[in-house]
Each structure stands twice: as C-alpha cells, then as structure tokens.
Amino acid sequence: MSGGRQKSEMALTGSVLRFARASMHDGRGLRTVLFLKGCPLQCPWCSTPESRPFEPQRGYVQDLCTLCGNCVDACRVQALARAADEKDEKTVTFDPEKCQRCFGCAASCPQNAIKKYGHTLTVAEAVEQICQDEIFYFHSGGGLTISGGEPFCQAGFTANILRETKKHGIHTAVESCMHVPFSQIEMALPWLDHLYADLKQMDSRLHLLWLGENNGLILENIKKVNASCFPLVITIRLPLIPGFNDSDQNLRESAQFCAGLTNIREIEVLPYHRLGSDTYRHLGLDYQCLDLTAPSEKYLQERATFMRKFSGPLPVKTGSGLI
Numbered sequence: 001m002s003g004g005r006q007k008s009e010m011a012l013t014g015s016v017l018r019f020a021r022a023s024m025h026d027g028r029g030l031r032t033v034l035f036l037k038g039c040p041l042q043c044p045w046c047s048t049p050e051s052r053p054f055e056p057q058r059g060y061v062q063d064l065c066t067l068c069g070n071c072v073d074a075c076r077v078q079a080l081a082r083a084a085d086e087k088d089e090k091t092v093t094f095d096p097e098k099c100q101r102c103f104g105c106a107a108s109c110p111q112n113a114i115k116k117y118g119h120t121l122t123v124a125e126a127v128e129q130i131c132q133d134e135i136f137y138f139h140s141g142g143g144l145t146i147s148g149g150e151p152f153c154q155a156g157f158t159a160n161i162l163r164e165t166k167k168h169g170i171h172t173a174v175e176s177c178m179h180v181p182f183s184q185i186e187m188a189l190p191w192l193d194h195l196y197a198d199l200k201q202m203d204s205r206l207h208l209l210w211l212g213e214n215n216g217l218i219l220e221n222i223k224k225v226n227a228s229c230f231p232l233v234i235t236i237r238l239p240l241i242p243g244f245n246d247s248d249q250n251l252r253e254s255a256q257f258c259a260g261l262t263n264i265r266e267i268e269v270l271p272y273h274r275l276g277s278d279t280y281r282h283l284g285l286d287y288q289c290l291d292l293t294a295p296s297e298k299y300l301q302e303r304a305t306f307m308r309k310f311s312g313p314l315p316v317k318t319g320s321g322l323i
C-alpha cells in the first residue's frame with residue numbers, strides 16, 4: 001500500500017459511541033469492545049438505543065439534575081428551559097426543534113446530567129486506544145470486538161480498524177445484525193477472525209413487523225459468509241425474545257437453517273433483558289418492551305435443548321451477552 005493511501009485510510013473517521021474494556025461476553029478472553037453508531041434495524045428490545053442513529057444524541061438524566069440552570073444559560077437558541085413537566089415535577093425541558101446539537105449544554109453541566117452519546121474518531125485514534133489493552137489480550141487470549149449499532153454500516157472504518165489491529169497480532173471479532181449489502185461485510189473479512197451474526201426470526205413477515213425490515217438480506221448474507229473462503233469462525237446469535245421468536249416453529253426453522261450451513265461453528269441463544277431501558281428515558285423515548293419478562297435460566301435451557309433436536313452436529317449454547 002502506498003504511504004499516501006495508508007495515511008488517508010488512518011485519517012478516515014467513524015461515528016463511535018464508546019469503548020468498553022475487559023468484556024467477557026463478546027468473544028474469547030478479555031475483549032475491548034468498540035461500539036459504533038448507526039443501525040438499519042429498529043429492534044424494540046435493543047439495549048443500546050443510543051447507538052441507533054449515526055449522529056451524536058443528547059440525553060438528560062433527571063435524577064442527577066440539581067436545576068442549577070447552567071445549561072439553560074449556555075444554550076444560545078433557547079432550546080432549554082427550567083419548567084414543570086407533565087407530572088408537574090421541576091425539570092429542564094428540551095425543544096428538539098430548536099436544538100442545533102452544539103452540546104454546549106453537556107459541557108456546562110457540573111452534574112454530568114446531560115449526556116452526549118457519540119463522537120467522531122479516526123482509524124488511527126481508535127487503533128491507539130485498542131492497543132492500550134494489548135497486555136490483557138496477551139494474557140487472556142482476548143482481543144478486539146467491534147459492535148454497535150451495526151459495524152458494517154461503516155464498512156471502510158471497520159475494515160481499516162480490523163486491518164491495523166491485525167498488524168499488532170490482536171484477535172478480531174465483529175457483532176453484526178447482517179442487514180447490510182454483502183459488499184460491506186466482504187471488505188472486512190480478510191482481517192476478521194470471528195463473526196457473531198444475529199438471526200432473530202425466520203418468518204419474514206414477523207421480522208418486518210417487529211424490526212422494520214424483512215429478513216431476506218440477513219439470510220442471504222449468512223449463507224454468503226458461510227461460503228466465504230476465509231478461515232473465519234462464525235457464531236449465530238439468537239436473542240430469545242418471549243412472544244417474538246421463542247416459538248417451536250421459529251427455533252426449529254432457525255436450527256435447521258444453521259445446520260444446513262457447513263461452516264457455522266455454533267448457535268448461541270442469548271436471553272432478553274432490560275438493560276438499557278433507562279437510556280430510553282434519558283433520550284426521551286418510550287421503551288416498547290415494558291410487558292416483556294426476561295426468560296428464566298430454566299426456560300432458556302429448555303429452548304436451547306429444543307433447538308438441539310434440529311441442529312444436527314451443530315452445538316447450541318446459551319450465553320449471557322448483551323443483545
């Protein structure tokens with residue numbers, strides 16, 4: 001690669017939510033997880049709703065606010081005001097129509113009650129942060145996991161980070177919803193060791209109803225990565241959502257679909273949980289899964305056992321990772 005091209009690729013920027021360090025749920029060993037922003041699906045149970053849009057978002061944690069008024073004074077377009085909310089509680093009201101996303105309010109808040117979800121990083125900056133954890137990867141056999149949001153939506157950024165990380169001998173993984181053009185996944189494959197591919201619902205109509213998109217592209221992409229010639233480990237992740245995808249029919253069809261693909265290593269069934277529901281409130285969004293109950297460990301195991309009847313030699317594990 002020419003020096004000029006490498007320089008421009010290292011300067012490529014991406015929209016990043018945050019880093020999480022020493023995770024044990026997103027691949028082998030201790031992982032540094034880089035959460036990117038931007039996702040094409042609208043899963044109502046998503047535990048990181050602040051990762052859905054590409055742009056940075058503003059959140060407000062009312063419990064931390066002392067109503068000092070600094071943010072109101074800092075806002076030059078009067079998007080904020082001290083007032084009573086619909087429950088007649090004193091609060092800082094926010095007018096999204098007026099907001100210009102300058103985040104001066106977040107910088108002015110002494111309580112950290114106003115959050116800025118998201119920022120921009122270059123490839124070089126991201127790789128520098130990843131390499132800070134090299135000693136943990138060395139001792140635990142861990143590495144980098146890029147999650148989201150949807151990492152392949154920012155295909156160039158993701159591929160460049162993976163390539164540079166591999167130069168340091170670090171193990172790489174990506175967690176993907178797989179609802180992106182295959183060309184964007186393909187860009188990353190030469191530098192990817194482990195792909196966690198979501199499979200949420202085999203019934204395309206239900207997929208469309210709950211997630212806003214049908215499952216055709218996802219199923220095709222899983223078949224294509226399965227047929228790729230790279231020495232790639234593929235885990236299919238199924239988030240178990242009561243009432244959405246825990247039926248006998250869906251679990252049977254999911255297991256049979258995976259069993260027909262020769263290069264899948266395993267299926268991992270993850271339980272629905274409510275982590276992240278507070279973030280919906282901070283973003284001023286409704287959490288649509290209030291009526292859902294997290295599946296018990298016993299039910300999770302029973303559903304995994306059921307899938308094993310149809311998965312042939314393919315192992316079906318249960319996990320505790322975030323969905």
Ligand code: SF4
Nearest residue numbers: 075099100102103105
């Ligand atoms: S982000 Fe800027 S414009 Fe928006 S409310 Fe905060 S200070 Fe005002």
Ligand code: SF4
Nearest residue numbers: 065066068069071109
């Ligand atoms: S600056 Fe922070 S603590 Fe003060 S009113 Fe605004 S949100 Fe509340």
